[in-house]
Amino acid sequence: MNNEALFRYLLRLGDDSLILGQRLGEWCGHGPILEEDIALTNIALDLIGQATSILNYAGEVEGKGRDGDKLAFLRFEHEYTNLLLLEQPNGDFGDTIMRQFLFDAFRKPLFEQLIHSGDKQLSAIAEKSLKETKYHLRHTSEWIIRLGDGTEESHQRIQKSLDNLWRYTDEIFMTDSVDEELTKNGILPDLSSIRSIWEETVKSVFAEATITIPTNNWKFEGGRRGRHSEHMGYILSDLQYMQRAYPNMEW
Amino acid sequence: MSATEWPLWEVFIRSKQGLNHKHVGSLRAADATMALENARDVYTRRSEGISIWVVESNYVHANDPSDSEEFFEPSDTKIYRHPTFYDVPDGVKHM
Numbered sequence: 001m002n003n004e005a006l007f008r009y010l011l012r013l014g015d016d017s018l019i020l021g022q023r024l025g026e027w028c029g030h031g032p033i034l035e036e037d038i039a040l041t042n043i044a045l046d047l048i049g050q051a052t053s054i055l056n057y058a059g060e061v062e063g064k065g066r067d068g069d070k071l072a073f074l075r076f077e078h079e080y081t082n083l084l085l086l087e088q089p090n091g092d093f094g095d096t097i098m099r100q101f102l103f104d105a106f107r108k109p110l111f112e113q114l115i116h117s118g119d120k121q122l123s124a125i126a127e128k129s130l131k132e133t134k135y136h137l138r139h140t141s142e143w144i145i146r147l148g149d150g151t152e153e154s155h156q157r158i159q160k161s162l163d164n165l166w167r168y169t170d171e172i173f174m175t176d177s178v179d180e181e182l183t184k185n186g187i188l189p190d191l192s193s194i195r196s197i198w199e200e201t202v203k204s205v206f207a208e209a210t211i212t213i214p215t216n217n218w219k220f221e222g223g224r225r226g227r228h229s230e231h232m233g234y235i236l237s238d239l240q241y242m243q244r245a246y247p248n249m250e251w
Numbered sequence: 252m253s254a255t256e257w258p259l260w261e262v263f264i265r266s267k268q269g270l271n272h273k274h275v276g277s278l279r280a281a282d283a284t285m286a287l288e289n290a291r292d293v294y295t296r297r298s299e300g301i302s303i304w305v306v307e308s309n310y311v312h313a314n315d316p317s318d319s320e321e322f323f324e325p326s327d328t329k330i331y332r333h334p335t336f337y338d339v340p341d342g343v344k345h346m
Contacts, residue, residue: 033257035278035289042292139288146281 005181006119007061008081009188011071012178012224014054015082018072019232020103021047022239023090032093039139043100046132053125073243077236078226085168087223087232091161094147094154098161101140102202106172107133109197113189122187141205148209159211166214171221172198259308260286262293264300272304280305 024044031037055068086103090096111133114126147158173195175183182188206213222228242249257279263272275294280286286305295303314322326332 033279035280035293038296039289039292042296135291142284142288146285 003061003063005178006187007058008178009182010054010058010061010122012081014051014058014068014071015080016086016103016107017047017054018051018239019080019082019235020086020100021045021051022235023086023088024096024100026090027096036093040096043136043139046129046136050125050129050132053128057121057125069243073240077228077232080228080232080236081224081226083168083171084220084223084229085165085171087229087235088165088168089231091164092157094158095161095164097140097143097147098158098165100136101144101205102165102169102172104133104137104140105201105205106194106198108137108201109194110189113194117188118186137201141201144205144211145209148206148211155210158209162206162211163214167216167218167220170219171223174221174224176224257281257285260290260305261308261311262286262290263304263306264290264294265302266300268301272302275299277308283307 021044024040024047027037027040028044029037031040051072052068055071059066059068059071083103085099088095088099108130111126111130115123115130117123117126144158147154149155173191175191179188179191183190203213220229258281259277260280261277262275264275265272278286278289278293280289283305286307287303290303290305294300
């Protein structure tokens with residue numbers, strides 16, 4: 001097996017954590033209540049921690065002397081391969097929770113299966129990240145139910161968040177030659193098996209939250225190929241500012 | 252406090268097996284589930300605990316500070332209630 005596929009997969013995995021972590025970090029100091037502000041920032045820090053391990057490992061696999069920091073801060077927009085879902089703006093609290101929930105419901109079964117990966121390092125990263133992700137999913141599921149089955153206004157607003165974000169969910173399960181090669185070699189689980197677990201989770205939570213999955217068929221994709229929405233440039237200018245303005249600075 | 256504000260909860264954390272839960276602070280939450288999660292996020296982020304109790308502050312009853320005289324001072328003069336009048340035999344260790 002060539003390392004190229006593993007490297008590209010690790011970038012996807014790491015970029016998902018990195019970009020969502022960066023997005024959530026924007027909530028710091030702006031949470032609806034102090035307790036939730038800290039909860040969101042804790043999740044952001046978990047994600048940045050995951051990104052650090054995954055991207056460091058990606059750098060090792062690539063073998064060109066790039067570490068996690070170099071990969072996180074010094075690539076161009078088209079070289080990031082995170083899901084489009086994760087770069088969408090925070091919106092209101094419901095939008096942020098919905099984005100997080102749709103992702104957590106995918107990440108939990110993914111990490112559960114990656115623990116059995118033939119790649120030892122990836123398996124260890126999955127094992128550590130799974131514990132964090134289980135909590136994230138629990139936290140966001142409860143919020144989806146509270147908001148959906150809450151007041152008339154909270155119900156309408158969380159339904160609207162779902163209506164807006166649902167079209168980004170197909171991309172989560174799209175596969176290409178990278179996934180196929182890794183699955184063939186026992187590094188990656190089959191994504192279609194994870195999709196059925198994901199669907200079960202979101203359907204049962206949405207049923208309890210009394211919100212409905214929209215029926216529109218319009219689906220966005222492109223993140224895995226480095227084709228991003230207009231929001232990505234702004235995220236990167238925040239994320240990369242220090243390294244671009246003061247190359248090689250450390251603190 | 253406005254009528255729409257969530258109730259206040261008192262948080263107790265057990266730092267390790269065998270120790271008591273200790274009061275660490277309070278927070279606001281809509282119900283017990285949320286209170287436990289908020290406590291986890293606010294009070295255990297630096298590995299402070301392995302078990303959390305939350306109690307709605309309404310249910311904590313406290314003595315009136317103006318009662319201190321009759322509540323606490325009478326025991327100040329009863330030093331015989333402390334076990335300090337025993338001779339400890341030489342053979343006893345770890346006392």
